[in-house]
Amino acid sequence: MLLPDDSAAAGVWDEFVRHHPDASFFHLSGWRQIAAAFGHRPHYLIVREGGAPAGVLPLAEIRSALFGHALVSTAFCVGGGPLALSPAARADLMNEADRLGRKLGVDYVELRDSGAPLDGWTPHDGLYAGFAGPIAPGEDDNLKQIPRKQRAVVRKGLNAGFVVTDDRDTRNFFPLYARNMRDHGTPALPRRFFDRLLALFGGQCSILTVHHGGRPVSSVLSYHFGGRVLPYYTGSLPMARALGANDHMYWALMRRAVARGDRIFDFGRSKVDTGPFHFKRNWGFEPRPIINLFRLRPGAGLPNINPTNSRYAFFIRAWRRLPLPVANLVSPALSCSLA
Secondary structure (H helix, E strand, O other): OOOOOOHHHHHHHHHHHHHHHOOOHHHHOOOHHHHHOOOOEEEEEEEEOOEEEEEEEEEEEEEOOEEEEEEEEOOOOOOOOOOOOOOHHHHHHHHHHHHHHHHHOOEEEEOOOOOOOOOOOEEEEEEEEEEEOOOOOOHHHHHHHHHHHHHHHHHHHHHOOEEEEEEEOOOHHHHHHHHHHOOOOOOOOHHHHHHHHHHHHHHEEEEEEEEEEEEEEEEEEEEEEOOEEEEEEEEOOOOOHHHHHHHHHHHHHHHHHHHOOOEEEEEEEEEOOOOOHHHHHHHHEEEEEOOEEEOOOOOOOOOOOOOOHHHHHHHHHHHHHHOOHHHHHHHHHHHHHHH
């Protein structure tokens, strides 16, 4: 059931993932290396029928003094739940994840964006929604897909003198991302995390940066998989919103995605009824409920590791007041525990 840690096994895994209609970028075997590089022990489960792969489930064991001991599918991702060819194979994967969690003594097993539960699994929904939709190939048709008010903002950005670059490194992206995270009261992942993403996944990761007046003001790191583009990490200066730079950034990403053959714009997940949630709806995307599944240690309650939890309010306020160099220095010790 456990996938061997070698390139041949990884190749078999990725071949299965690439041909499964419900697969995501988060199911790729490369996340195993990312998890291990940042202190999490990977456990990649595979089930076979007639000798051929019938299901896969990427898991990472996370130990945190702040947030407990968990087995998560998968670290640094919002998805990556059981991927199977049949209900029986899916049940085998989930049962094996449960057994592994009990063997490791974790507080809970979490399967992200995983749909209907089996008996004994607790669904947690209503907190997040996902947004995705097709990108029209033609620019005019693409503009018409966007509701009128948001379309006017996009059109304004087309004449705002922005310069857009496709970056091959994190030089423009990381300072904007790190500042954004500090301003939101959340530790930032270290720069080496993003450098490793680019090195490991190559052309399946891209960075787009919007410049204004010769200065980077907004940037996004995106994932590309199966004809979908997913803008995943973003950063911007405070002035970017007033300039419309963030809106122009997403529009430019849509057009570049079409040029490379992507058909779906996956706007990712947002907490329900928050600013980002409504921003994505303003672009014409309708929310899709996201269900995470939990197998809890007896007596344990559902974890609530998110910024809306009142127990983290003091920490968030204090973090926002940190000088940026201090926040960047301390962040790596904390951010990987938030995987």
